Amino acid sequence: VSQRAGLLELGPAAPVGGAPPPMSPAEKLDPLPDTFILQPPVFHPVVPYVTTIFGGLRAGKMVMLQGVVPLDARRFQVDFQCGCSLHPPPDIAIHFNPRFHTTQPHAICNTLQAGRWQAEARWPRLALRRGASFRILFLFGHEDMKVSVNGRHFLHYRYRLPLSRVDTLGIFGDILVKAVGFLNINPFPEGGSEYPVGHPFLLGSPRLEVPCSRPLPRGLWPGQVIVLRGLVLPEPKDFTLSLGDEAARVPVALRASFANRTLAWVSPWGRKQLILAPFLFYPQRFFEVLLLCQEGGLKLALNGQGLGATSLGRQVLERLRELRVSGTVQLYCVHH
Template sequence: MSPEEKLDPLPDSFILQPPVFHPVIPYVTTIFGGLHAGKMVMLQGVVPQHGHRFQVDFQCGCSLQPRPDIAIHFNPRFHTTKPHVICNTLYGGCWQAEARWPGLPLQRGASFLILFLFGNEAVKVSVNGHHFLHYPYRLPLSRVDTLGIFGDILVKAIGFLNINPFMEGGREYPVGHPFLLKSSRLEVPCSRALPQGLWPEQVIIVRGLVLQELEDFTLSLRDKSGHIPVTLRASFTDRTLAWIYPWRRKKLILAPFLFYPQRFFEVLLLCHKGGLKLALNGQGLGATSLDQQALERLRELRISGSIKLYCVHY
């Protein structure tokens, strides 16, 4: 894409904020588009061996003077006899009544994955995949536009995501999978085995960043004979997204084109009895037909293109 070429205008709901890796603490950043029900913020990191406390603040602005209101103050404390978490709200320079949760599931020297899921009335917080607390809003969620992280914490990654559009009302934290994994390097092209094929309610999650070198992005599903029943392809030459079937049959997907240089993306594929449902950046975009026997015969997920992968989960 040439410097003078402009990106296609996208609805705000299609734009996802890129993840942040290894920020220096204290760290303060703008939350693109603010917070709204259905949005998630994921924090992946480590508690230092001698850490006393840290805090994650969802703020209404980022000024130093006067101090901004803090809608949600999440404050784990390790230095007391009984480690616990304090949640609170700062309004007009004054702290309100504390809410306290004992049984802190974070440990000094240990890695963690914290997920903040924002609902209509309260924020739910899970730690390492298990629900820990919910904190009712005391200030309107629409006022929050800034994230602040302070104290004794080593942050590996911060992710800004939308709730899984296929599972609302189902599992509380459906796509809280880490961006950084110790055990594997996500090099492209990337191949992952599907030993049991695909089954109903299984979700494939692919998150990444488009690089400057523009090559078509493809996500292919192959059976044990090497046949490719279906491929999801984003073409940079004509800026289209399509399902590709055997014998070059193509079905265009009507949606804004998301795959531009330095733009973050999230692809979700939900397996169901009639095939695969697709969502991009949290927006459902319909489905493709594939019978259950064909889904069960699949044995490989392959991803290629000019992208940097952050997460592949299924």
């Protein structure tokens, strides 16, 4: 998955409590303000793509896709899933499926429950075209989902499964996705100005025990990416991501201290290299840590913002055999 630092380019910001204004696909896009973004955006994901929706879905959330329909596209689908298991397959609360290969291109919405599809809902006038760019907005209400394409209302689909069960987004088929955004229709629902508070997943949703340890059988190599996603707990003390070798030594660790709001690289014997950047961990806020392994060290991004790098020799990187995570966080994803 390719990511970049900075804000998600999703078009002009909506007025508080309102929907985004219409726009042309060719119109230059401007970044949305931080307050609308509920979790880090994803840029140029490789399809098929499956990701966690931090905190699940609820009324007032939006998911936005920007991309292009290939000239030879037959069909693609966007699934809002209840989990991400392969066997058995998860329930799909909302299945959005444009089809281009038929005599009359159309879109299907449906729900998969206990391995069985329910009755299809069909829209014959497809608002997407082969070879054309698009901006699709999924807006989740209390009783149904509304979909707009390039700023124009396209369809609405009434829920057949509880929206609260949805915690995973899946994108499959013939589609080139440039960006995926997870937004809030109104960033100030109670008159506040803070980044929206996150809540832990429902009981039974996937989560990882902390402290958490993962083996790195082949060490690290240039181009490898480590991704951590989680939620900072209400009264946090610290957070540490450490990389150790076979002798149980820790050549490098990333440590966040909530007491003095500092982020630092910690090398052997406790030497600290402060990261001179805004402290982006907040209580009850979701976070994403991304480490990119490159020649000479590790490059760090937090919540989509690049925060610099630390130096490590290639031989040191190759000898790293364990990834450990500890601290006052709830962890949902460790990918390497």
